[in-house]
Amino acid sequence: MPRLSLRPADDSGFHRSFSLILASRRALALVLPILLLTLLYSHSFRTEPTAWSNNNSESPVELQQPNDTINDDANYEHQAAFRTITVQGYDNNAMPGGEGRGDLQCDVLTHTNEVQVEDSFHLQENLLEIASSLDGHPLVDYPTAMIKGEKMSIQEIVSSSWDRLATACSFLPDRSVHLCISRIIFHPLRPKDHCRINFLHARIFSQDWEPLDGYRLTWKEHEVTFPKIFDTNTEFKLGGELFGPEDARIIIEDVPDAEPVIVFNMKSSQSDWKRAMWIFRPFSGHSTILTIRGTLERPKKEKNWTPLFIRDPDQTPSDKRPPSKYLYFVWKFEPLTVLKCHLLTGMCDVVFEQQVDDNFISYHEISSSTLRGGTEFVPIPRSLSSSWWSRYHDPHVQAFISFPRTHVEGAGGCRQPSYRPEIAVLVTNTTDFYLTYISDPLDFGPDTVMNAEQLSDSCGKGRIMIANSIARWDLQESKSGSRERTDVMTLTLSVDDSTVQVMRVAGIYQFLQSLPSLDFYFSRSPKVYGSKKTFPQIATSATRGEFAELVRTTDPFERASAVGLDLRACAEEAAEVYTEENAAPHDKEGSNDLDLLEKKGGRHKRRHIRRIDVPTRRY
Template sequence: MIHSSASSFHLAIATAVSLALFAIYKFSAKGSRLIRILSLTLCLMVVNFLIALNNSYVEPSQLQPPLLNSAVSDSLYDLNYKPFKVPAYSFIETHKELQNDFKCSQVQFEDNSNVQASQLFELNQPEDLKRIRKQVKQLSKTRSIYNLCFQDNDLSESEVLETKWFKFCGSSVWLDKYKVHFMVNRVVYTVAARRNSPTVSMLAGQVFDSDWNEIMDFRFPNSNLTFPTILPHYIDPGKRDIKNVLGAEDPRIILHEFTNNQGESDQEPIIVFNSRRSNIRWNRAMHIYRPLHDSYNIVMLNIKGKKRSFREKNWAPFMDSVNENKINFVYNFNPLRIIQCDITSGQCEKVSGPDFNKNANDNAGKLRGGTNIVKIPPHFLPEKLQSRYYWFGIARSHIEGCGCLHEVYRPHAFIISRPKEGLNFTLDYVSSLIDFNINPEPWHEQEGRCSDGKSVLIPNSIAYWDIDSVTNSNSIPTDYMGITFSEADKTNRIVHVKGWLSHILKTLDVDKHQLLHHYADEKHIYYENQLLGECATYLAQEYCQYSEKNMKWD
């Protein structure tokens, strides 16, 4: 990589050499004419080198700005990256019009730009659960809800930790101001010793440096928490005598940039999760939690003009407002609906998409929320795309009966956009099932994937996204993205991916006339959105058969 500090170093060395050669010329004035000629010639050569170097020097202000102000650690360059297949669908890239006899194969395209993934890296450590259990025991002295985590009869601590405590669903965000990754995890205690039948679900926080080394005893300014720690937010105990399925599930995280009380620009993680609540008949509702702002209170979300669903979950968060107190969600993909919520009051309203059906439980479709959604910086998009804002995210699907598997959960990349002068969001692109070369652990240990019958790979967060370094203005920079995953609801891992930016640009590579024509017909756009949602799983059987053979599921 080329940095301004390196250029300064070269300039300093060249200047020193030039001065030395000039001194030789000066002091040899009474000496050999040959020495004078040689020293003068060398001096002129160094001066020319200085001029050339100065002309090629790039001011820091002229460098390509980072994508999201996140850290790309030098250790990323040494990883072993391998390509993985990204079959995808887009009416934009394929230039197809909507036809009555539409088939998904008509808008399918392959990209040879070579998106590549590293190996998986484990983020959980053997001592994590023991430390967490100790913290929960301490909290139980003042908050009785945590006593539910200690119903273990005569089991030893090691048996309890192995069979009744689980840590997964890790979602992370880079806080550039503090130069750390902030990760929230779901921690489950289950009396029944089944991780999909929790007694209490809790949230735990960790902090990592740019190389993903955990930082112990870390404190943020104006926060009373010391990390790593249980995040001691309110947990509704419910009204039933038998206590189960309490607390926060499926935490997701997003970066919130705001102006603090001192009038300074600041950053914090906002955590969104779903949880059952007594005051809504024990239905499941979405919540906002700001652990560095208030470590206890949570805000329940409510959609204006919509009857509350029995189960609200899988909302994918993203930022899109000049109002720093608003957060957006993809409520569902098929049809595409966007809602916007106030982070203080919890009041939400639909800002894009069709009205909600009379049936409140309509958060359906094959694509569900996966990670947080990140904005594609406009300065990386060509001029013909500057009339819109674009976002990139990773959703997931749940498919029954796929190859030898009864159930399979897999990621799907997607792009959404809206005009700069309006709020009509569209789904522009969606990939088929992708796995980043990951062969998820079976749900039950000691079993093959096919005999187990359930394969779960859940994308939890886009932890960071940034570019490599200075690149030629005529070339696409190499970008790096960190994606956290859970396998079989029992792991916390991260994979590093490079090449998404090139893939995205190819997806949106159409002439301006075609682009304007595509977005002009809003009725067709609505149907295209629905079809893309359906096409996301069009190749599911082909994917499962291929993976069964190549990943040796049996």
């Protein structure tokens, strides 16, 4: 059983160190306290930063590579458990509104299709073992009131002081396992959002999500044993709070024996104790703070950067390409801004910032909703067969899918923000970027991620649903004699910042192929679409009539980029409507009555908008 030392914090500045040995679970007494040592010493709280390393000296368990019940040729026979849901969203038609054409209405952009979802399942964690492994950390001590008088058991102390949040996973195809990272927070007698310190915990799961504790992974000259608390060069000050890595995301490049990249935000002396973005390599242990070149001052808080790997347009097959030296980020969705960051130095450059001609801008009512980062962006294959890739496809053009989230403030009388994931598709020719699709908010239906009670009130226990990672996209062309391809995407999600759930979605690739804006992307035509004059090649019916001159004289990217603004505005409005419609009765006094749209027949219709001191925002 794990050994946990409970060190009370004395308000007078004196610390006493105790040890409590956990007895067997089958024993009548859950805890047998033994006083090992009492140390009385006086000290002053230090203000200088301190670093701590957790080197676990326990011998790792030998474990061979797993032979899982689901292999790479899995046909998902359990797919009968999938059920169909309708996904409505907004597809880019590259025909903006604006001067002389009127505002572009969301109805014009609406696209509806279906995917299949399976009930999620929970990943559990042993916080007692994690707390025991971190007991030597200088910031890990417990308020005296928690342990004096034996009023609380060890389990109660741990459950009220430790939590796990925001687990993100990535499938390692060379090893057929999932690498999952979690934020572990220590918050004795404090709310979660005022924790004392965060830790980055990693665990390995098999292909069918069995925990593989003791798993030993060898990568080049490095060997790592899981589960593990990563050493992220965390600095801290005694008496402070909110130290260590937060909101970690993980991404892996589609090249042989790739080392994943973990992205998180953390404050340290390197950023003058502002919350900055970092990258961490879990096998080599290399960590780097990210810095945007040319910025005069680092903002007070950096977060919600969405990572993606962009393939160099050299047409080299992925099984022969070396790992990239750069990682890209969608830094902002408004305006769409993209960074290119060096993985070794951490220096970042703004390589794209959306600029739209005023003549192409439509007016949308101000929304209390904003689109923010969620999962990583993963590449969308143009074909499931590589035999004709180089012959028929422009290597510059690449598309990516992600599940960002909307942050909705004040709608439905909610006193706290509500969150829901969306599907978003990004397209680039490696120079220019635009959003080509964003869905309405997704809740995946009752009892898939949330139960009916949670879904009935977007202000209550169901107000937060966030997708943290696209853990895997199992996408294979149909085998000989099989009628259907394999197309199953696995997501990790969290609800109310308290659960870690895994959910499978089937039919995403088919859904993407149904988007008119991606016809040119999936086409087998040998045309080259990456050049400035032909990117993107979105079909439009406006080649005749009043808009013919616009199509003939305007750069297609400029038109698509402008409509990308409308996609985001429509999705944000839809998220606000969702919150309004799914909120239980609340005191709405003082709200701005931001119920902008009402749903009829699966379509959004504008209605009269009543405002109280809310200005109109122009996108």
